[in-house]
Structures are given as C-alpha cells and as structure tokens.
Amino acid sequence: MNTFILLSLVLIAVDVIYLAIPFILTRKLKVIEIPTNFGNVKVKVMERNEVNAFSFYNGELIITSGMLNLPLEDISAAIAHEIGHIKLLHHLKTLLFINIMLAISLYFFGTPYILIIVSIIMILLQRFLSRLFEIQADSFAGSLVGKENVIDLIMKFGERKAGLLSTHPSALVRVNYLRRG
Numbered sequence: 001m002n003t004f005i006l007l008s009l010v011l012i013a014v015d016v017i018y019l020a021i022p023f024i025l026t027r028k029l030k031v032i033e034i035p036t037n038f039g040n041v042k043v044k045v046m047e048r049n050e051v052n053a054f055s056f057y058n059g060e061l062i063i064t065s066g067m068l069n070l071p072l073e074d075i076s077a078a079i080a081h082e083i084g085h086i087k088l089l090h091h092l093k094t095l096l097f098i099n100i101m102l103a104i105s106l107y108f109f110g111t112p113y114i115l116i117i118v119s120i121i122m123i124l125l126q127r128f129l130s131r132l133f134e135i136q137a138d139s140f141a142g143s144l145v146g147k148e149n150v151i152d153l154i155m156k157f158g159e160r161k162a163g164l165l166s167t168h169p170s171a172l173v174r175v176n177y178l179r180r181g
C-alpha cells in the first residue's frame, strides 16, 4: 500500500477513536447539577474513591464520586479548571498536536536515527504544551472562582499528579504562576 494512504488511515483511526471516547466512556454515567459559586453546572459522576476531575473536547465534565465529599469551593475550583481546558480548546489542540506528531513519526519511520531525534524533540514539546495548558486552565479557573480557591485546591491535590515523568507542572510552579498572573 502507498505510504501516504497508510499514513492517512492511521491518522483517521486515531482521530475517530479520540473523538468517540467521551461518548463511549461517559454514556452511562449519572448526571448531576453542582451549585458552584459561578452558577449551576451539569457534571457526570464516575464511581471512584480517588479525587479527580476531567473533561472532554465536547464540553463533557466528569468528576469522581470521591470529589463529592470535598467542600464546595474545592469542587468549584476543579470544575472551573476543567471548563478552562474546554473553553481554551486544549483537547482539540492536543489532538492536532498528536496528528502532527504521528505524521512526522510515520514519515521518518524508515530512518531510525532521525526518528529517535525527532521523537525526543516531540516528547519535550508535548510536555511543554501540556504544562502550558495546565497553567492556562488554572488562570482561567482563577478568573471564575478567585485565585485563592484555585491555589487551595492545588496545594491540597496538585502535588499528587506532579512528578518527573508527569505532564503536570509541580504544585509550586502552578501556584507561583497564579500569584504572578
């Protein structure tokens, strides 16, 4: 098969899966309305003890049942952060980046040395982008619920996600950006 056709098929498959995931994954989840301090917001609840919130490109907001035990300010800040990801189109920008990354990797598939160098550059770029998105979502959340509420949430739960291999910046970095911005 022609390389270009193969490459296009791989990219289309990745895009279809990425775009279908929220519909498949959240289809059966219970919808509840959370009275945040910036108005009522509809979210879907995933039965998990851990505290977590996430979102999808189609505007779907998901929180874990573990999160429902937190004070309303914390829940509001977490939801505001996820709304930031949606409004700033971070999911779609990530998808675009994945497409470009895959296309470049597949293009250099026959030349392993170049592929390794290109992969390292892309991994670093992906980490940078992901950290940038977190800081932007924090800043957006700050404008909705107030910086102090976002800082409180990060100080309580932010460090768990951060780490050497994590795409999340450390809690301290996030708090510093919020204080400065």
Ligand SMILES: [Zn+2]
Binding pocket: 081, 085, 133, 134, 137
């Ligand atoms: Zn985030």
